[in-house]
Amino acid sequence: MHDILLGLSDAFTLTNFIYIAIGVFIGQVFAAAPGVGALTAVTIAIPFTFYMSPLTAIGFLVGINKGGTLGGAVSSILMNTPGSPEATATAFDGYPMARKGQALKALRAAHVSSVSGDAISDTVLFLVAAPLSIVALQMGPAEMAAVIVVALVVVGGLVGDSVIKGLIAAFLGVLMSLVGTDPETAGARFTFGIPELMSGLSISAVGIGVLALGEIVRQMVLSRSSDAPPEIIDLKESRDNRFGFADYKALFPTILRSSAIGTVIGAIPGLGSSAAAFLGYASAKRASDNPEAFGKGEIKGVAAAEAANTAVVGSNFIPLLSLGIPGNVAAALVLGAFIIHGIAPGPQLFAEQPRLIYGLFGAMMIGTFWNFVVGLFSMRLFAKVVQIPLTYILPCVVLLCVTGIIVASNLFSAWLLVAFAVMGFLMRVLDFSFVTFIIGFVLGPLFELNVRQTVILADGHVSYIFDRPIACIFLLVAVILVWRLARRRRMGAQQLSM
Amino acid sequence: MSERNVDLLAGVVLTLLGLLTLFYGIPHYVDKGFGFGLSPRFFPYVCVVAITGLSLALVVARLRRQPGGESASPLTARVLRQVLNVVLLMLVALAVMTYWSYLPAAMLLVASMMWYMGERRFTRIVPTAVVWPLLLWWLFERVLETPLPG
Numbered sequence: 306m307h308d309i310l311l312g313l314s315d316a317f318t319l320t321n322f323i324y325i326a327i328g329v330f331i332g333q334v335f336a337a338a339p340g341v342g343a344l345t346a347v348t349i350a351i352p353f354t355f356y357m358s359p360l361t362a363i364g365f366l367v368g369i370n371k372g373g374t375l376g377g378a379v380s381s382i383l384m385n386t387p388g389s390p391e392a393t394a395t396a397f398d399g400y401p402m403a404r405k406g407q408a409l410k411a412l413r414a415a416h417v418s419s420v421s422g423d424a425i426s427d428t429v430l431f432l433v434a435a436p437l438s439i440v441a442l443q444m445g446p447a448e449m450a451a452v453i454v455v456a457l458v459v460v461g462g463l464v465g466d467s468v469i470k471g472l473i474a475a476f477l478g479v480l481m482s483l484v485g486t487d488p489e490t491a492g493a494r495f496t497f498g499i500p501e502l503m504s505g506l507s508i509s510a511v512g513i514g515v516l517a518l519g520e521i522v523r524q525m526v527l528s529r530s531s532d533a534p535p536e537i538i539d540l541k542e543s544r545d546n547r548f549g550f551a552d553y554k555a556l557f558p559t560i561l562r563s564s565a566i567g568t569v570i571g572a573i574p575g576l577g578s579s580a581a582a583f584l585g586y587a588s589a590k591r592a593s594d595n596p597e598a599f600g601k602g603e604i605k606g607v608a609a610a611e612a613a614n615t616a617v618v619g620s621n622f623i624p625l626l627s628l629g630i631p632g633n634v635a636a637a638l639v640l641g642a643f644i645i646h647g648i649a650p651g652p653q654l655f656a657e658q659p660r661l662i663y664g665l666f667g668a669m670m671i672g673t674f675w676n677f678v679v680g681l682f683s684m685r686l687f688a689k690v691v692q693i694p695l696t697y698i699l700p701c702v703v704l705l706c707v708t709g710i711i712v713a714s715n716l717f718s719a720w721l722l723v724a725f726a727v728m729g730f731l732m733r734v735l736d737f738s739f740v741t742f743i744i745g746f747v748l749g750p751l752f753e754l755n756v757r758q759t760v761i762l763a764d765g766h767v768s769y770i771f772d773r774p775i776a777c778i779f780l781l782v783a784v785i786l787v788w789r790l791a792r793r794r795r796m797g798a799q800q801l802s803m
Numbered sequence: 804m805s806e807r808n809v810d811l812l813a814g815v816v817l818t819l820l821g822l823l824t825l826f827y828g829i830p831h832y833v834d835k836g837f838g839f840g841l842s843p844r845f846f847p848y849v850c851v852v853a854i855t856g857l858s859l860a861l862v863v864a865r866l867r868r869q870p871g872g873e874s875a876s877p878l879t880a881r882v883l884r885q886v887l888n889v890v891l892l893m894l895v896a897l898a899v900m901t902y903w904s905y906l907p908a909a910m911l912l913v914a915s916m917m918w919y920m921g922e923r924r925f926t927r928i929v930p931t932a933v934v935w936p937l938l939l940w941w942l943f944e945r946v947l948e949t950p951l952p953g
Contacts, residue, residue: 356947469864470810473817473857480850487843492834494843525920526885527877697927700916701935703893704909708939712949716901723893730886734878735813736806753846760841 312663315360322671324361325368329675330683332372336392337380337687338698343373345517347638349705351645352509352713359646360661364668366642367618370635371423371672374578374615375680378415379687382607383408391578391614394586398599398606405602406545409684413548414604415611416680418560422612423673425564426571426619430626431666433572434655437627441652446758447770449628451779453752456630458783459573461741462790469791474737478745479752481506488750489757501717508641510718511725511746513706515739516634518722519729521699521706526730552604559589559605560612567616571632572623578614578633585613619669625650626662629751634740637747644747651751807865809876814861821855892916904953909936 328350335346346369354362377392382399395415402411444452457479461471484495485505496502563585570581589609590599599606621632622639629651631637643650648661655662710718732739763769770776804812829847836842892915900908914932922928943949 467810467861467864469857469861473854473861476850476853476857480847480854483847483850487834489840490834490837490843492836492843494833494847495828497832522886522889525889525916526882696917696920696922697931699920700913701931703916704913704936704939707893707897707912708905708909708943708951711905711951712943712947716897716952719897719900723890723897726893727886727890731878734876734882735809737813756846756849757841760845 308659309663312660312665313667315660315664316364316667316671321361321364321668322675324357324365325668325671326675326679328365328368329372329672329679332369332374333376333676333679333683333687334372334690335369336373336376337690338376338693342520343370343376344635344638345520345702346373347635348509348512348517349702349709351512351638351642352709354642355645355713359643359648360664360668362642362646363639363665364671366639367665367669368672368675370618370639371615371669371676372679374423374611374618375416375419375676376687378419378607378611379412379684380691382411382415383688383691391582391617392610393579394582394610394614395607397586397610398601398603401600401602402604402607407602407604409546410548410552411604411607412684414552414556414607416677416684417548417553418556418563418608418611419615420673420677420680421557421560422564422567422614422616423618423676425561426568426616427666427669427673428619429568430619430622430669434623434626434662437623438652438655441628442656444652444775445773446755446762447773447776448779450752450755450759451776451783452628453630453748453755455779455783455786456624456748457741457745457752458786458790460744461738462786466736468787470735470737471741472787474732474739474741475745477737478742478747479749481511481742482746482749483753488754499717501715506721506746507714507718508638508645508747509710509713510721512638512641512743513710514722514725515729515732515743516638517706518703518726519733519739521703522726522730523733524695525699556605556608559592559608562588562592563609563612564616567613568620570613571617571620573632578617581617582610582614585609622669626654626665627652629654631744631747634743637744640747804876804878806874806876807868809878811862811865814858814865817858818855818862821851821858824851825855888919889916892919900952905951906936906940906953908952909939 331346331350332343336343347366350366350369354365357365374391378395378399381392381396382403385396385400399411399415402408457475458472461475462468463471482505484502486492486496486503487494493503566585566588567578567581570584571578586599586606586609589605590596593599593603593605595603617633618635621636624630624632625636625640629640629649631640640650648654648658707719707722710722729739731737732742759769770780825848829844829851833844833847835844892912896908896912896915899911910932913935914928917928917931940951943951
């Protein structure tokens with residue numbers, strides 16, 4: 306209790322309130338703006354957090370992530386163009402509502418559903434993460450290595466169109482994390498005599514390059530041949546366009562159901578917000594007395610998709626805080642930020658730095674609060690933001706990326722950034738999961754450490770692993786998952802070619 | 804080119820790169836070790852063997868898949884040329900930044916990219932290419948006192 310109060314008192318400071326509010330606003334703007342997205346915002350923001358205390362930095366990044374889940378809905382509803390992949394399901398009913406003159410009502414429904422889903426998911430995180438970390442503390446290096454293998458297999462298998470390509474991306478990420486000096490012997494690995502590479506590739510260079518610049522290059526190349534901009538709908542006031550407490554009450558069961566789905570999906574590595582949004586939407590449609598109304602402007606469709614995709618944000622932190630394994634790419638970036646600030650997330654964090662963990666929970670509550678408040682006043686602004694042409698946004702974001710990496714590292718990293726941008730672009734068009742690559746890169750050092758420790762403890766005896774039943778179970782799960790996922794994909798491919 | 808063929812090509816390239824790293828990259832660019840602990844080459848070998856094996860599996864899987872029925876890959880020669888152009892713009896700006904200074908390079912980057920993306924009105928290009936870099940320069944150099952190149 307003492308740690309909880311101390312942590313919350315660390316979180317509830319004016320500085321944190323201001324930075325988290327800025328983070329939420331940035332997340333909402335980036336997600337609403339065409340061509341970028343909250344993930345790009347989180348990636349670019351990492352270097353800027355060097356100026357902040359660890360708690361403020363993590364709170365700021367979490368704020369961006371939370372804000373981003375709401376901003377993506379704006380262009381979905383007003384333009385039928387999802388600002389982020391997870392907002393695709395929001396467009397199914399959001400855009401028809403807007404066409405019927407209920408754009409503001411749809412945006413408000415998205416807003417309150419998002420915030421509710423977020424709050425529910427955060428509560429589950431607070432209740433579940435600490436007990437799970439106690440279990441995780443019992444695990445040795447063999448078990449941790451096996452858990453990481455399972456995480457990489459799950460993420461690699463579920464994201465993208467091929468298990469093999471997903472696993473290649475994961476191992477490429479791990480390989481990139483090995484650049485620098487060997488942690489045990491300080492021997493050089495792939496440094497090519499370049500002093501700047503001795504400390505390894507920074508998460509900022511790899512993350513900004515692959516995630517942000519890779520996507521921007523794709524947008525730049527593909528936007529040149531894009532069609533005319535879609536029609537944008539105005540937010541005019543009318544009785545039919547208002548969202549009141551009675552509407553919220555009517556939507557509450559839908560929000561609750563979708564939040565539960567999003568929370569469960571978010572806690573499983575690899576299954577992201579998009580899957581949650583579609584599942585939430587489908588369950589709302591199934592539960593409805595009038596399923597025919599879905600797709601034609603049913604407000605429950607908007608609420609279901611938004612509550613589910615936002616609920617993923619909080620529960621993604623369950624595997625991150627209890628095991629040190631990120632649930633998705635946003636959590637991987639936050640893990641990178643933890644490491645930059647000298648904190649190693651994982652089960653030991655609850656024992657060693659409980660104050661920080663409870664401070665983070667406090668920061669998440671502040672983020673949810675600001676997501677609600679900022680969203681109340683910013684919808685009209687976002688309706689303008691979605692109209693800014695890509696020709697202005699993308700060059701400015703590219704400069705922001707380059708400046709950010711120079712500030713965080715050095716000019717050499719900016720050259721590396723270009724190489725990683727090309728890599729990110731190629732991964733996108735060739736459908737090698739960049740999500741898995743980033744998670745592999747972030748988990749690489751932890752994976753290597755645990756495998757090394759296991760090899761040393763085993764002293765060359767393979768039978769050692771058979772004395773560790775939990776590790777064996779995890780490895781067996783990994784093998785079964787690869788087999789099942791590959792089989793499922795193969796059947797899908799056959800159906801596709803028929 | 805169909806997605807199957809692009810995957811096949813990617814698999815072949817990755818397999819060759821994997822073999823190159825295995826037999827040339829690691830022996831030449833990763834230290835052998837110093838007689839204590841595990842060799843620094845241990846984990847790179849694990850990763851590269853996995854990547855090469857999986858790439859080979861990708862080649863085999865795509866060879867076994869019947870051609871036809873899938874969509875064309877977005878990776879065309881025209882797209883690659885356009886990517887090269889964008890990368891070239893970034894490299895030129897970085898060269899200007901390295902050998903001259905941040906501000907002119909930043910302005911050049913924003914202006915050239917706007918031009919590349921089809922904006923032809925100087926009344927839009929010039930203010931954006933001047934104000935945004937100046938704002939970032941002022942924020943870092945003056946407010947946060949973080950030196951930028953030049």
